[in-house]
Amino acid sequence: MTLLSDDQKMLQETAASFLAEEGSIAKQLRHWRDIGCKDGFGHGLWKQFAELGLTGICIPESHGGLGLGATEAALVLEEIGRNLTPSPFLATAVVAARAIEGTAHADRWYAGILSGDAVLALAVDEGSRHAPEQTALEAKRQGNGFVLNGGKQFVVQGGSADMIVTVARTGGSPGETEGLTLFAVPKDTAGLNVDNLSLVDSSKAARLTFENVQLNADAVIGEVDDGWQPLTRALNAGRAGAAAELVGVASGASTMTIDYLKQRRQFGKLIGEFQALQHRAGHLYSEIEIARAAAFKAAQLLDAGDERAELYVYVAKAKAAEVASLAVREGVQMHGGIGMTDEHDIGLFMKREAVLGELFGDVYYHRERVAALSGY
């Protein structure tokens, strides 16, 4: 199971050619950035994702999806990372799809995800550091429903989402994993204020304010007070996915940089002839291979329902973020002056890495989890 199956290789090829062609930096990232698009991605491209079946990777066959898993999602995300393609794929087709899996909300939303019409987001963070168990946003029972008060931030695609899966506290206190509940909050809900912000990489993430937001009981996803398990399932799918996307970012930046070492001449030589750069390039290659192996291991363990999956998800996110950071720093440095310009694409990789590195927990969060899970 360590290597890809023939079907997986086919999917990888499909995703690679589709995203290199349609999802390129010039056609998507720069285009939407330069015209100041409020969503930060193109809905036309999201439709194309759907036409290729990619939006249904994590949706069960019983709902018309492909019924595949984290491994297939990782294959697509690596290509998304390589091309810096802005899309709601990770937030909607992976994280939110996993969060509502097996509930009535799946019946409500899966069709829209499959057709490429719906965008879903997850609202979990409340401070500047990822700490899901610290959730304080309050959901108080009132009559047949709940009233929500509090705030969320770094809600990726929160501004364009048709529905936001919101983690709220129905019991216990911040710091506890019990007493959390997931709610389906449709856009335009009264009392919900969405402040759509641009991030460093031109992607969008919202700050949400909940002011006496009234929801019916059927807005609950899963069970009241038992949200930790589906939240963890969704977050781990997201972390494994972000790890794969980071591997793609690292790989894209590294390919661009190594090509540059083979073209740029100084002192009458190609700069790639200098051993000082060769060794750094060799080290970077080695690190990217290792990060990719960790990302795929995490995805495969998740798909197998293996008990080591959680550990490897943390390892993969930490390693991939660390390595992608190395790749973009080396990328900008080795490009020299041109690497500092907006005109060149290498800087865009640095910006994307910064956002993905924070998403669902940074390197330090995940190292801490590895240590805690290993019993020290």
Added chain:
Amino acid sequence: MTDLDSFRSETRNWIEINCPPEMRKPIRSEADICWGGRSWTFQSDAQRQWLEVMAERGWTVPDWPKDYGGGGLSPAEARVLKEEMQRIGARAPLTSFGISMLGPALLKFGTEEQKRHYLPEIARGEIRWCQGYSEPGAGSDLAGLQTKAEDKGDHWLVNGQKVWTSYADKADWIFCLVRTSTESKQGGISFLLFDMETPGVSTRPILLISGSSPFCETFFDDVKVPKEQIVGEVNKGWDVAKYLLGHEREMISGMGLGMGGSLGAAVKPSDPMLRAEIAAFDVDALAFAAMSERFAAMWKSGEAHPASPSMMKYAGTELNKRRNELAMAAGGTEALEWEATPAARTWLRSKGNSIEGGTSEIQLNIVAKHILGLPGA
């Protein structure tokens, strides 16, 4: 039940019956490893028995052909055997450079006669080999070697010196790179096999900073080697040498995960700053363990880049050095005690990992040139 499932259950039963309890205990030190050879003294009856029953089945070298003393197992079966041995913590019945280095080279480059002669002896643990590669003037620049072999009609006459010959003082035979022509650097090297008891061969152990002496200087003074004891063609020994180095690097890269388990769980660091560094290390070690699995699968299926063992060797050995640095830090002043604990010796020995078998810098040169295609490397 598939064939592989029934192979697994048969194997599980057989190992359960045949592996002595003592051979299921973790290897504590170098002394627990069975190297075999003409003058081998078994550490225990259990060690002898385990080697004998495994060799009988060809399972000291499970994936070699049966004709040459191997088990004739498919890659999938060999993996099952490995997993079943790991399941009960069974030790390798035999560890040797014959298995990990010379054997694969003979399988690829040896004549039928050589395979039938040398391979079964290796498989049964009857002969211990050493590797004559590095010389005082040829370390990283291995192809610059000067030990010469002159064609004397019915024999080669070998004169020169090797250094860093692992266990030369304990080995029965040597596979040795010699210069048979000075016209071309790499195209003037041949690959010879000869008995360490041949007149004119002498060895001297080298004391390392770790206090151990796993390496020797080896001297050749008019050593006569029969003409047929050459692997591959005359002056084509570099091809054999490079192929074999790939296997050596693959083996050394395994050290990164050979130490096993979480470092943090083993040392329970109390200092928060050290704990953070150890957690960073554990992330890298677990990621590398995933890489090792992936590399092994890709190497077997032929999907791995031919130069990828260089990457594995580089990453695995650098990781092992870091592990030992952190283990020393966690051990504090107690880790400095020279006789009472092996910590300091293990730490010092690990420094050689990124030197032997081609330095980290050489591996990075290879990656840069052959994998990344950078110019002029």
